Amino acid sequence: MIRKKGGDILRFFFLKRLSTDARRLVGSNTLFIAGLGLSATFINVYLWRVDRSLLPLLLFNGFLDVGIPLAFIFCGFLAHRIKEPTLLRIGIIAVSIFFAVLLLAGKAAAHHAAWLGLLFGLGQGFYWYAFHVASFDCTRSDSRTDFHVVSGFFTSLVGMLTPFAAGLIIANSAKLTGYSLVFGCTFTLFVILFVQSFRLKHGPRRRTEFAEGFCFARDPDWRRVWFATVSFGLREGVYAFVIPILVFFSSKTEAGVGDYGLWTGIVALLSYGWIGRMKRHDFLKRFMIVPSIALGGFACVLLLGVKPIILTIFGASTALLFPFVMIPLTAVTQDEIDESERSSVRRAEYFISREVALGIGRVSGVLLLWVTLSIVPGVRGVLFISSILGFAYVVSSVFIAKVTYTDRRGIRSRSSQNARTPHTADAGAFVSMNRKDKRLRPMR
Template identity: 40%
Template sequence: MRAIGKVAKLSQQGWWLLVVATLFMTGIALSGTFINVYIWKMDRTYEAITWFNLFTFFCIPLAFVGGGYLASKIGEAWVMRSGVTVLVIFFAVLLALGPSSVHYVKWLGICFGIGQGFYWFSFHVFSFDFTNPDNRAKFTGLSGLFASLASMTGPYVAGYLIVRVRQVSGYHAVFALSFTIFALLFIATFRLPKKELPHRPQLSLALRLNQDSDWRRLLIGSVVFGLREGLFSFLVALLVFDVSKSEEGLGLYGLYTGFLSLIAFLLAAFIGKREGLRKFGMGLAAFLLGIIPFLFMQSVSARSLFLFGTTTSFVLPFFLVPFGTMVMNEIDESIRSARYRAEHLAVREIALGIGRVVGIGGFLAFVVYSQNVNWIPYLMMALGFAQFLVFLITYRVTYTDRKASDQSVIEVVKEKREGRSLQRMK
């Protein structure tokens, strides 16, 4: 039996990875929301901001694949640094272009997507290597907790700066602050271990759709999850800004919802230790997430957005922690899948990317061909049940430690080879 108390503790590398992740999320939280608002204010249409997000989410999975090939040459740590460098360049270009950046949203989206893709590839590989099935839910919960802290304080600080430093100059101050944080993040990555992937990536090995029904369910679930997640990642913030007419109001909204998420991630990490309770929480959260968008049936108002933000921010962590843990544990089931962890993570990100691009692409089609935005609440209601559909697809996924049996097979094959070698020598 494994010593549960020992393996459940996070290693020093695991804790440092959480520090790196918190710096990254702080930089993104400061500017991520207000990049969308900044572009929207310059253009005053949904089209430019949708193109920006479409190219961002299209490039993230491509960067995952590219990150896998780079990791076999230069190691995961340098892939992460490459991503952070691209993000530093992104904010430098955004500062240099100023209001004219609205004319380059596609190129900016590509840059933002590549930077995030390289970072998230390395983060997921490191988080897999630094955790195990006994402490993975704890790591995921703590990661979400620190991300909530960042998403709670980042938008509020950014909104305060923008209002106090006179609008456009305030946006530049926020982007400069994110630039500085990512420069610090670049330095922080040097405490991560330098190691290269032991082989060239082979994505075909991670597809194995016909061989593993659990992995197939998780990939299909990831596509469905991306449908809602991609669109809601920027649309809700724009609706809040449109209703509040103030960056500070949007920042206060982020502070409030981030605080609720922080509490929820703490609770989700606690109940994540028990699989039965974890799955029950995931199912209940998925059902509630499907009902919440019906608040917009009558109108998108301050009241409906407040209720939506309150419920979503508290409920969503109970879905995210089990879902993320499920994916990591499925990869960790056997020696073979764990060896090709980078390929599995890249394929999973491609599945997420497909869902995000389809969701945002559908929204863009409506924006381009329809001048009426009254259909937006109905689209949000239609996508609201995506998480519940994900739960129905994945609730049968179970973790089975096959490493012991894999090791037995490896030893048998090794003995047979050694026996053949002895016969040849005789």
């Protein structure tokens, strides 16, 4: 029994659950997150240091959130001409150029925050488009949750170590020299990732029909997933840059931001490991409402002020509960795309639609913060809107709970078999089920 348990642990850590292509994709994504972890956490702190204003942060993150879905749309136009690994490499090059420009701009970066944010968003968008399409192609519905658990585990691992290392480097360097060193290390990691990307395979190329991802009338469940994603983006668009700034205000040093990333990453790592050991993955979708409500409640502690103990409570709760929201949302989204042959073939259109929804949510969150700061300026306004947006996942969980996955490809296969033996009980059951469930209609 002990040996079997140990074998399960080894299979998890050495990715034996996944195909070779999936393991390569996990490795590439881990490198990408390591590069972002070194620098992305501190970009907003850097812009604050050189300008001492929240306006560059709002412009940078607002245009970043616009750039990502815009890149997905560009990829849609290019998809029938260019392979996914090539699109991924374009994203890596764009992100590398961003960090090179950031290094050259120095203190002037705050005056070009909007353009820098757009460039960073376009680079990430090209990368994430290729990653989502590739992850869909190299997994199935029965292995998709495993893929996201393993990928989340390793990205959490590097996501907690790299900010900690970067914080130490910056804190122990004179003035802004540490930032230049960290941005340079990130550039090097992306060069390695660029070389690694040539090992990735690509799926079939097709002309993109953008309307396919927005045909909500044909699939009400996709409409639910879409609005759940918009709500998810509301919180993410603000929390992605507000929390590191609040931690910096509290600790007064970049090392404090790195320490925060380290111990919250450890908690997230344990959470991903726990989910990976669970056998009833469908339970996560139904259970999603509980951690969503808890996350909203813990976000309200931010109203008590920017204090170390408050940020500790908030950080620990978020790191523990966030995977219980992120994994079911991602898995349900991809399962919904994989529901039928038609949606599976048009996977790129659905990913573009999803990213547009996420971008709408993120940009809306940044705009809400901007409006709030015009009424309640300073940290008070930031804490107020952050506590309200903390409940955005509750809306997402309500939509996701109503999604009912139906394996239409399996049903069509059984239908063709039953057509050859129409007098069997199974055929009658299929007809009865088809009448009761309007979602089991023939594909048009």
